Amino acid sequence: MTVHEPRIAIVGAGPAGIYAADILLGLAPTASIDLFEKLPAPYGLVRYGVAPDHPRIRKITDALHDVLVNPRIRLRCNVEIGVDITIDELRAAYDGVIVATGADLDVSLDIPGIDLPGSFGAADFVAWYDGHPDVSRTWPLAAESVAVLGAGNVALDVTRILAKHASQLTHTDTPDAVLDQLAASPLRDVHLFARRGPADVRFSALELRELAEQDDVDVIVDPDELALDEHAERMIAQFSQRRIIVRTLTEWAALDPASRTASRRIHLHLRQRPVRLLGTDRVTGIEMERTASDELGRMVGTGELLRYDVGAVYRAVGYRSTPVPGMPFDADLGVVPHAEGRVLDAAGAPIPRLYATGWIKRGPVGLIGSTKSDAAQTVRHLVDDLEAVEGAGSDADPSARLAHEIDLDGWLRIDAAERGAGAARGRERTKIVERGEMLEHAKQEQMTEAGR
Numbered sequence: 001m002t003v004h005e006p007r008i009a010i011v012g013a014g015p016a017g018i019y020a021a022d023i024l025l026g027l028a029p030t031a032s033i034d035l036f037e038k039l040p041a042p043y044g045l046v047r048y049g050v051a052p053d054h055p056r057i058r059k060i061t062d063a064l065h066d067v068l069v070n071p072r073i074r075l076r077c078n079v080e081i082g083v084d085i086t087i088d089e090l091r092a093a094y095d096g097v098i099v100a101t102g103a104d105l106d107v108s109l110d111i112p113g114i115d116l117p118g119s120f121g122a123a124d125f126v127a128w129y130d131g132h133p134d135v136s137r138t139w140p141l142a143a144e145s146v147a148v149l150g151a152g153n154v155a156l157d158v159t160r161i162l163a164k165h166a167s168q169l170t171h172t173d174t175p176d177a178v179l180d181q182l183a184a185s186p187l188r189d190v191h192l193f194a195r196r197g198p199a200d201v202r203f204s205a206l207e208l209r210e211l212a213e214q215d216d217v218d219v220i221v222d223p224d225e226l227a228l229d230e231h232a233e234r235m236i237a238q239f240s241q242r243r244i245i246v247r248t249l250t251e252w253a254a255l256d257p258a259s260r261t262a263s264r265r266i267h268l269h270l271r272q273r274p275v276r277l278l279g280t281d282r283v284t285g286i287e288m289e290r291t292a293s294d295e296l297g298r299m300v301g302t303g304e305l306l307r308y309d310v311g312a313v314y315r316a317v318g319y320r321s322t323p324v325p326g327m328p329f330d331a332d333l334g335v336v337p338h339a340e341g342r343v344l345d346a347a348g349a350p351i352p353r354l355y356a357t358g359w360i361k362r363g364p365v366g367l368i369g370s371t372k373s374d375a376a377q378t379v380r381h382l383v384d385d386l387e388a389v390e391g392a393g394s395d396a397d398p399s400a401r402l403a404h405e406i407d408l409d410g411w412l413r414i415d416a417a418e419r420g421a422g423a424a425r426g427r428e429r430t431k432i433v434e435r436g437e438m439l440e441h442a443k444q445e446q447m448t449e450a451g452r
Helices: 015-027 043-046 062-069 087-093 123-130 153-163 176-183 205-213 230-240 240-253 368-389 409-422 435-450
Strands: 007-011 032-036 073-077 095-098 119-121 145-149 189-194 217-221 264-270 271-279 286-294 301-306 312-315 342-344 351-357
Touching: 007 087, 015 062, 015 301, 015 351, 015 368, 043 062, 062 073, 073 409, 087 095, 087 286, 087 312, 087 351, 095 368, 119 123, 119 205, 123 176, 123 286, 145 153, 153 205, 153 264, 189 271, 205 217, 205 240, 217 240, 230 240, 240 264, 271 301, 351 368, 409 435
Parallel strands: 007 032, 007 095, 032 073, 095 351, 119 312, 145 189, 145 312, 189 264, 217 264
Antiparallel strands: 271 286, 286 301, 342 351
């Protein structure tokens, strides 16, 4: 082993991990990379976090695939860190270990009633409609009126999927079980609440407009909630995206009520924050407080309370990372303690050969561009450190006991099976959701060859 042929392990085969691998091979072309993933399939958030009616974003997988086929990268799916192999074992076997496991938990919301049946986290709902292999195949879509809490694009996704008629998703890779349950939903009204004003919501202008581009769905905005204070005027004067958002909301608010004849309605409420969920044995409503911005643009309560009758509440107020066994973790911030990607121990010293990138490093903020620049920072430090750790990685391959892992060929067999199932019904693919079925497809060729 020489510094010119480093062996690197990357934990997490989502965009952050795959971008890190690509950047690493650009800076250290002779490196060999093992890319570990606990799920049977790669692509992380792009596969299991992007709404199925956003194929443009899902096309990112084409670029990620081009990285995975590099012969210096070995994809190793269906391997869980802390169960199948430990971080310490990886550090002993490789010259560097980059953890890029993302953020998959909902941020908690500490208000009375939040634990009532009918109160859900957005991350769980997204995992369900995206066919994550480790979640339930059913979802309780029994309410005629629901509330969604949040002012970002995840809240928009949840709102849009709840309100969208299932027939508008049949061309996507949405699993059949999800389509059947969405088709049976009795939903009439979705109330989307943002505690911020119209110039401060975190929606993207493009995704906001998509709410009104659905068949048989009306978007209703109260014009009284669009009043602009001095802070809002400053925001729309400085930022074009915020001007577009305010203009869109104003257009919706001006629509003639008589034109709203759709069977489903999205009510967009601004400057309201949740106070408590109502109900005894299940959610029956939500109490909100009107907010206003102070001179610095901070949202403060006004004391005015409003109640809405809803049978379910979805909170989309942020994601958090899951701790990785064997790695330090800042539970308050929900990230790995680090110095520009070098993971730090309890004393604040860098842990040799251990790095982090992506949301577990910086928190669940930023888009693809941020993920790439974030990975570049981490990888540059790893490459700088290789000289100091020359010979640290052993020649031992920690895969001897990982007979159940799925390699690139195994994933391509899953991919081919999904595309084949989709083609049979005029779709690009139909996603396979059961872990056992994914493993059967992944191992099919090996089993066939073994039987010859």
